[in-house]
Amino acid sequence: MKMSPKTNKRTCIKEIILENFMSYEYARIPFKPGLNLISGPNGAGKSSILLALSLALGQSHTERSRKLSDLIRRGEEMARVSVVFDNSSREGRRPIPDSDSDAYVLSRYLKDDGNYWHEANYETVTKEEVKRILSQLSINPDNMLIVMHQGMIDVFGAIDSQERLKTVEEAVGLSEYRERILKARENLSHKLSEEESINTMLEEAQNTLEHWEEEYERYQRKQRLKKEKKRFEREYAWAKWWRQKEKVNRLESKIDTKKEDLKEINQDLERTEEKEEQSKTDLEELEYELENLHRDLIHHEKNETEATAKLDILEELKELDQDVLKELTENTEELEENIEKAEQKTEETQSSLVDKKQKRNKSREKYTDHRVRKAVLSFRRELLEEEISDLEKDLRKNKEELKELETEAEEKGSKVQTDRNSRDILEDIRVTNAKLSNLEDVSADAEKMYKDHKELLEELEEKAEKAEENRKKALEELEIRRERWRSEIQQLLKKVRKTYRTILERVNGVGDVRLINPQDIDEAGLELTVGFRGAEPQTLDAYTQSGGERSTSIMCFLLALQQHIKSPVRGLDEFELHMDPRNRQMMMRELLDLMEESDSQYLVITPGRLVEIEEVPNVIAVQNTAGSSEVRVAT
Template sequence: MAALIREIILENFMSHEYSRVPLKSGLNIIVGPNGAGKSSILLGLAVALGQTYTERSRRLSDLIRRGKDLGRVSVVFDNSPRDGKRPIASINSDTIVLSRYLSRDGNYWHEINSRASTKGEVMHLLRRLSINPDNMLIIMHQSMIDVFGAIDAKERLKVVEEVVGLKEYRDMILEAREKLSHSLSEEEAIKSLLEKAQETLRYWEGEYQRFRKKQELGSRKRELEIELAWSKFFRQMESVSSLEQRLNELEGELKEVADDRLRSHREEQNWEKRLQELDFEIDATYQRLIEQERAHAEAEARGKILESLGKSFQKVRDEFREILAGFESDLTRAHRAAMEALERTKETRSRLVAVKKESERAKESYINARVRGAVLELKRELLEKEISEVRSELRKARRELEEAEAEASKIGPRVETKRKPQEVTDELKATTIQLASLADVSPDVERMYLSYQNTLKELQAKAEVAAANRRRALEELDLRRQKWKGEINKLLREVRVRYQEILKRVNATGDVRLENPDDIDEAGLQLLVGFRGAEPQVLDPHTQSGGERTTAIMCFLLALQQRIKSPIRAIDEFEMHMDPRNREQMMTEILNSMKDEEAQYIIITPGRLVNVEGVPNVITVQNIAGLSSVKVAA
């Protein structure tokens, strides 16, 4: 069920300021003089649908009407229910409006029913509507008819396949071919492996016979190998015992160093505490010295004052003898106080010097204690490192002892022996000389021989499966090729009859030919045409005139119409090179081909409509003072 276009709305698009182009089912003809803005309508439709050709061939911002910053093209699809179902059931609306906005700053975006949509969402919607805007047979701009006639026959076939819905058959062939390629690669790889496995098995079969002979001569060697293994185990036991003894010695030495370090640490703490006490005493002595010097200075000053007063009182000694006696007594006491303060200051200074000396000795003792502690700490670290290494060696030796015991147990039962490994090895070498001719035989010969037997069987089974897969892939590829070829031939049979009928009405003959039908990569579609009794020739720019090529291609497109899946087809100025008679005949053929069709066909033509009746919708476009206007003709 197709969703046809109700109308195309152009806003600030090229020469259209605001134009609404109503469309109906069947044939819609847009007419008007050159430069009126007819092609702008088809271009607007292509832009709205996101046609790749349009976007690659021009800058979309150049399509905005001059003097405007924003343009918009909207395509209104009819989504009203038919027999109770909408064409796009997921959109609950009678219309679907697909809009494309063009901004002068280069930003472009889509909207579906006024909701911003991604390019992927737009393509998904168009696929559901069976519209592929990138197929040149759906929207044919000016000169595209010539392009279709000039393209490679292989490309022309692909275009036709896509537009009539046969592309999936080609895709299925390519998929089957890829599957066959994978099957062939897989079969070839398995064959290569199978050949190598057969060759390898023959080698191991010979080695296996030598291995059996070697087993018969290896009994004594086996005994010696067991003895050698247990001899290594006993030697390893001695190594473990030696390391354990060394570890005990080191741990005892470490304990002594730890005790010395503890004593050194205590001594260090004592000297550190004594240093703190001496520092405190030095600070206190400094304070006392400062106070005593201040007291001595004050006593001296007072004595000088009293001595001066005493000299003054000498003159009046007789009158003030008693007062003088008091001053002399005070002066004596002041001198005594000054002397006592001086003595105390000297004692404090002496004490300060003594405390400083004791502090220096304490610092030296503290440093010596720290040095001893550091030396002991280094020794402890070295011992711990050596102990760690010995322990690591011991763990390794014990592990090797366990491994040696396990290895020896694997080789054979425990054998008490006092011989050194070298002694057993010497005897083992002597025995090995007897087996020199078989020395290259691997002990894994039997396992390898049986393994390659199993591998060969597995590969033979895989080869059978791969061959079956290859046969199925070939059958599937051939079936799909036949299906594609059958569908293409069926299409061409139908189109050929219609093509020849239409050509006959323009006084021409022709054919539609499938080239290289057995090779999908080289298969192509050729159109043949001959006018006015001439023998049909392959359509090309050198054989027919421009008008003849255009007429032939239009005949082919009209013959193809009933098989095109898209409900919308549009073509711009198809009659550019046609003579008036062929133009009128093509218009008649187009009108006849659209009878009883639900699809929409949009024809843009600059020519005047002559002898054409029954066109459902004729739209005229005029340009007045640079502004296009659209009207529906009565």
């Protein structure tokens, strides 16, 4: 971590101009690089010069200590204080790069109505703009080590070690390290807060997710039960269809069987009718033959009778006429022969007649049998056709019902094969409905809520991991900055300590500069210890050392610190207060020696005349005549 430079080159104050300010009506006070000593009696207006400087630079503590309108010269309505900085270019760069002029003027106007404003190079600017300009020069008028008003040496000695360390850090340009630590700590606090907030949200999200996970499981059970119910309903619908299908198949099979029976009956009936017809024909033929035989028999019997009668006549004639006897005998023989033939034919005819009658009777029996069988078959056929008609009617009805069941079943889903009993399936549906009734309160948004909260949890887990990583980085960054701050402070104090001890030795003192509580930047402080005339070093405070010892010790520390202060301009009012003449002369000598190694400008106010000091480059004498302060430059 490198500190960026805040200034392009060193500058100095060329002059301070006072107009209607305090006891000054008008004064131009020139200054030179190095040490500028402002001297004069008490009440002459020396401190007003340093107050005017801090006021022009926008120092804030003066505004809190008194009203600005009280600083206007009595009887005047407005006052103005101006500070003219050297802004000449060196190596092509100016201390205030925004301006092309060699002199840069900062002014402050005060009015008795309480209004005041700032000007930079005669243009009105804000106080923040003044701070920005001064920051380019590394000048902070609010730091007592830059502008130390009257009595501030005692203040510096009395402030707590923490405030003293902050003041030194700001003066030497190390406050940025503290600011970076504070920013890193603020960042860490933010990261911790963010992590805590995310972890809180994560915990809440986990609890919420657990609830919705349970609801989602119930929702899934409900969906499974619904699917199961739908499957059972589908199975039940198709089970009824299959049962009806079996019924239709049985009817169709039964009808087919009946039709086969009917076909056989029809075939049998046809055969019977044929036999009946044949029997009838045979019977008719036999009847005809019997009639013929009857006629033949009658004919033969008639012939036999006629022949017998003729024979009887011939027998009678034989007795009548012998002449005719011979002829009659011949005729008798013929008649007897005819009678014999007739008898033979009669016998034959009678025999044939008996035979034919027997055949007729048999044929009649067959005919009767055939007629009876025909009647029976016809009756059976009639019954069978009626039964088939009823079955076909029943079949059509069952087919219609089958079609309706198929339509209903198709609405439940595609066809499924099942051998289960419908009652068993209905029992499963009943049990499923009972289970579903226990899940009626399950939200329809359970799945969406679960997935949304799961996604939220995953996002928060990622954020928590990132927050933890950021917190570790912030903590690591904080530790790095703390270590860098401690290192820079320790390096500074190591150098200051050496010079501080050296200067203390010259005034017969010993002491140390210590960083206390270095692990905690809030409690860390700068502690000075000092002991004079062989005494053990004690912590510098308002109760242990005398006023002169405190002033001498603090001045030794300030001199040791000077070469590290970034501001090119320092103001110091009556540093020698409470010092004995020897230490006063010694401190001034140390200040002059410091000038040889420093390119800074010092404005030092002292109430008395310095003896044995001839190297002061610029001495400004201040005196008050008739209520008006005047200045003159003395060599």
